[in-house]
Amino acid sequence: MALSKEKTQEIVKSFQLNEKDSGSPEVQVALLTEEIKSLTEHIKANKHDYSSKRGLLKKIGHRRNLLNYLKKEDIVRYDALCDKLGLRK
Secondary structure, three states: OOOOHHHHHHHHHOOOOOOOOOOHHHHHHHHHHHHHHHHHHHHHHHOOOOOHHHHHHHHHHHHHHHHHHHHEEEHHHHHHHHHHHOOOO
């Protein structure tokens, strides 16, 4: 369920803070959100794919940790990211 190279580059370009940024929390959360959406659709179609379900839960936990970090460091960036991605706070 990995993202294509083009899709990844598109997400990085839309969420990066500067030209060379590829690993900021905003970029990581955006990539994880797209992977979570993809895995969610897969799980809906394949209810007994437990290894994918475990991977989905790990990605959700990783995204939650990154969001908690961003919220602690800079609440304005956190709010902007949640609004842009449509995440609940």
